[in-house]
Every structure is written in structure tokens, then in C-alpha cells.
Amino acid sequence: MSICLFSDGSEDAGIILGGTPASFVSNITTNLEPAPSSLDKPYWSLADQGVLAGSGLATLTPKYINDIQFLNDRYAGVTDKLAQSETDALKMGYDEVSAMGLHSKLMQNPPWPSGSTPDMRAKITAKAKELAAQNPEMSCTTGDQYDFSKAQAKVENVYSDLLDLLPKEQYPDAKIAARAKAPDSLKTKVSGRNQGDSKDFTVGHLTDTVGARIDVGSLADLGSAAKKLEAHYGDKIVGRLDYMSDPGANGYRALHYIVDLGDRMAEIQVSTNQLRAADLATHDTIYKPLVPISNEAAEQLRTAADRIMFVETMKYFGAS
Amino acid sequence: MVTIVASWDAASGQSLIHMVLEKGVESDDARRARARQKVEELESQFDSSRVEVIYSVARSLDDFRSTDPRFASAPLVPPPS
Numbered sequence: 053m054s055i056c057l058f059s060d061g062s063e064d065a066g067i068i069l070g071g072t073p074a075s076f077v078s079n080i081t082t083n084l085e086p087a088p089s090s091l092d093k094p095y096w097s098l099a100d101q102g103v104l105a106g107s108g109l110a111t112l113t114p115k116y117i118n119d120i121q122f123l124n125d126r127y128a129g130v131t132d133k134l135a136q137s138e139t140d141a142l143k144m145g146y147d148e149v150s151a152m153g154l155h156s157k158l159m160q161n162p163p164w165p166s167g168s169t170p171d172m173r174a175k176i177t178a179k180a181k182e183l184a185a186q187n188p189e190m191s192c193t194t195g196d197q198y199d200f201s202k203a204q205a206k207v208e209n210v211y212s213d214l215l216d217l218l219p220k221e222q223y224p225d226a227k228i229a230a231r232a233k234a235p236d237s238l239k240t241k242v243s244g245r246n247q248g249d250s251k252d253f254t255v256g257h258l259t260d261t262v263g264a265r266i267d268v269g270s271l272a273d274l275g276s277a278a279k280k281l282e283a284h285y286g287d288k289i290v291g292r293l294d295y296m297s298d299p300g301a302n303g304y305r306a307l308h309y310i311v312d313l314g315d316r317m318a319e320i321q322v323s324t325n326q327l328r329a330a331d332l333a334t335h336d337t338i339y340k341p342l343v344p345i346s347n348e349a350a351e352q353l354r355t356a357a358d359r360i361m362f363v364e365t366m367k368y369f370g371a372s
Numbered sequence: 373m374v375t376i377v378a379s380w381d382a383a384s385g386q387s388l389i390h391m392v393l394e395k396g397v398e399s400d401d402a403r404r405a406r407a408r409q410k411v412e413e414l415e416s417q418f419d420s421s422r423v424e425v426i427y428s429v430a431r432s433l434d435d436f437r438s439t440d441p442r443f444a445s446a447p448l449v450p451p452p453s
Contacts, residue, residue, distance in 0.1 A: 200411070204404045204427070211373065211429045227438040229430035234411050236420035265439040329441050 158365045163275030164296055164307060165282055172291035176259060176310060179290050179317060183256035187315060190256030195239035198255055202315075203232035207262045210318060214264055217280050225269025225325065226277070233261045259290075259310045262318040267325045271368040278307050278322050288312045303357025304331050324364060330357040375403055376436050377410045378426045378443055379418065387446035390414060392433055 169175065184191035189199055211230040218226050233241075238261065245253035255261065268274050274296070282289065293308040306323035323331070377391040391410045393403050407427060414425045430436040437443045 200408060201404065204408065208429055227435040229428050229436045229439040231426060231428045234415060234425040234427050236415040237424055240420045267439050325438060328439065
């Protein structure tokens with residue numbers, strides 16, 4: 053697997069050096085100075101296509117290379133998707149200026165319902181108290197009273213509702229999956245929140261005893277799906293987190309809805325297939341402390357996630 | 373719709389699909405009971421601070437894999453003989 057490097061598109065569009073000898077790639081990856089790159093935001097991608105080289109090669113530390121190899125081994129499918137997105141971007145004649153212009157245009161008038169719910173934490177707490185008052189299972193602070201069989205039935209109801217809302221005929225590329233939190237997973241989470249003197253986190257506070265992920269094929273579909281969700285759940289929406297307009301760390305982009313199902317809250321995440329692939333490449337390497345990753349590799353993953361967003365933006369405006 | 377029971381080991385990065393049950397083959401209650409039993413079995417085997425057992429429903433196993441790329445190439449554990 054070769055390591056492909058290219059600078060942000062404002063440099064030059066990059067040159068695909070097909071058939072690059074392995075020794076050349078090896079020279080790049082082993083004979084690099086540890087000094088920081090003089091280019092603005094060095095940018096990387098992994099592919100079996102040889103080497104994309106901009107006007108200069110980013111300088112990389114050996115540790116960074118090891119991180120990339122690790123990610124490559126772990127996420128071969130994901131990094132191939134990232135590489136394909138970047139290759140597509142180059143083939144479109146993409147350049148930094150036009151992408152930035154389109155991205156600004158998108159953010160000024162996004163197709164999705166924008167803005168996060170203010171004071172969402174307060175709303176969730178209030179809803180949790182309401183649920184706890186109605187239901188002993190939800191007032192439990194240890195998770196021992198969690199009724200998994202009820203969660204199983206509930207998750208199928210949610211899933212069925214989502215299938216009705218987003219029929220295959222209208223959303224042919226949509227992937228939908230729903231989950232019920234497994235008992236031990238729930239107990240670990242609840243007990244973790246109730247460490248020390250604080251023992252007031254209840255099962256009712258959890259917004260993901262039931263959850264769903266909807267990944268659609270485009271930004272336009274994401275906007276349409278989100279609007280349908282908002283119309284369907286209406287005043288049952290406890291909160292919305294807009295990571296599309298305001299991306300999370302490492303470029304995470306999605307819309308999250310916390311909804312009141314009557315006996316619990318649930319979290320419904322909406323994103324696109326490509327953005328999901330980029331997110332999962334970072335999630336388990338950056339946020340799971342058992343699998344550390346260097347800051348350089350984390351930065352490059354964030355950049356790759358942003359790049360996918362740019363490509364999605366161009367597709368949205370038909371710039372292809 | 374399929375019901376899926378899977379596991380993810382955050383330390384090793386190993387992801388496994390332990391069970392895939394098609395809706396309609398048996399009653400909904402029986403299907404959920406079998407899946408629940410599998411979840412309980414796995415949770416008794418694994419350290420929950422390291423391994424997450426996942427219970428999901430989706431249109432297909434492919435849809436499940438797409439919405440959680442940790443499982444993109446997760447092998448299907450054969451059922452015990």
C-alpha cells in the first residue's frame with residue numbers, strides 16, 4: 053500500500069505518478085526530515101494508485117508514518133473511500149478557491165435544518181426527571197432494572213417508523229440501522245457517570261438506550277430526511293445537535309436528534325454515507341484511549357473529513 | 373429486516389458478527405428471545421469495559437455494516453455445531 057501525499061489544491065492540482073516504483077515511495081517515507089512542513093496543511097491519502105505529488109512533499113515524522121500504516125491496516129476500506137473522494141476531487145478540476153466559495157454558499161443556505169438546540173443539556177435533564185417519575189426503570193442509577201426486552205421492541209418500532217418516513221424509492225442510497233443498548237453496556241455507562249459523590253445520573257438520562265443511524269446518499273437527501281424527521285417527531289424533539297454546520301472535533305459531520313419516545317429518549321443520527329466513513333476512521337482511534345494516535349495523524353484525518361465535505365458540497369451544487 | 377448481534381473490541385479493534393436473524397422465519401418474540409440470549413451469552417464472556425456487544429436491526433447486514441464501518445469487514449462467527 054503506497055502512501056499518497058498531496059498539498060491542498062491551492063498549490064497545484066497534483067500529478068498522479070502512475071507506476072511509481074516502490075523504491076521511490078520507500079524513499080519518501082523513510083528519508084524525511086522531522087521538521088514541520090513549510091506547506092499549508094499537508095494532506096495525505098492512502099491508495100494503491102502510486103503517488104500524488106504536489107509542488108512539494110509534506111515532511112513527515114516516522115511516528116506519523118507509523119500512525120498512517122496503523123490506520124491503513126485497521127481501516128483499509130475507509131481509507132480507500134477517502135482516497136477515492138480525493139481522486140474524484142482532482143478529476144473534477146477542483147481547486148481550493150472554488151471549493152471554499154461553494155462551501156461558504158452551502159453554509160449560508162444549508163439544505164438541512166441548521167442550528168443546535170440551546171440549553172439541550174437542561175432539556176435532557178428535565179426530560180430525564182420526567183421519565184424517572186413515571187417509570188422505575190428510568191429512575192434506576194445502576195442499570196439493574198433495565199428491561200432489555202422492552203428496548204428490543206422499542207427499537208423495532210423506531211426502525212419501522214424510519215423505513216416509512218424514508219422509503220427506498222425516494223432514498224435509494226439510504227442505509228438505516230437502529231440499536232438497543234445491551235445491558236452491560238448500559239450498566240457500564242450509567243455507573244461510570246455515577247462515580248464519586250455524584251449518584252444522580254439515571255437510565256432516563258441516557259439518550260441512546262434506543263438509537264438509529266440514517267446515512268443517505270447526498271447532502272440534498274440529508275436535508276430532506278432531516279426535515280421529514282422534524283415534521284414527524286415535532287414537539288417530541290428534545291434537542292438537535294447540528295454538526296453539519298458546526299463540525300465536531302476531527303471534522304465529524306452529522307445531525308443528531310434527541311427524541312422523546314414516551315418511555316425513554318432516543319438519539320437519531322443523520323449523515324451521508326461518505327461522511328460516516330470518514331467519521332469512523334477517527335472515532336475509535338482518537339476517542340478510545342486504548343488506541344492512541346498522534347496529533348499529526350489526527351489532524352490529517354480531520355482534514356480528510358473536511359475534504360469529503362467539500363466533495364459532497366461540489367456534488368450538491370452539481371459541480372462535477 | 374434482520375436482527376444482528378455483534379461485538380467490538382476497542383483495544384484490539386476486532387469486530388465480529390455473532391448472529392444474523394431474518395424477520396419472518398420465526399415469531400418476533402422467538403427471534404428477539406434468541407437474540408437476547410446471544411447478547412447475554414456474549415456479555416458474560418467479555419469484559420464490558422473493553423468489548424461492546426451491539427444489538428441492531430437493519431434492512432440487511434450490508435446496511436448495518438455501512439452505518440458502522442467498524443464492521444465493514446467483520447467476519448461472521450459460525451454458529452456452534
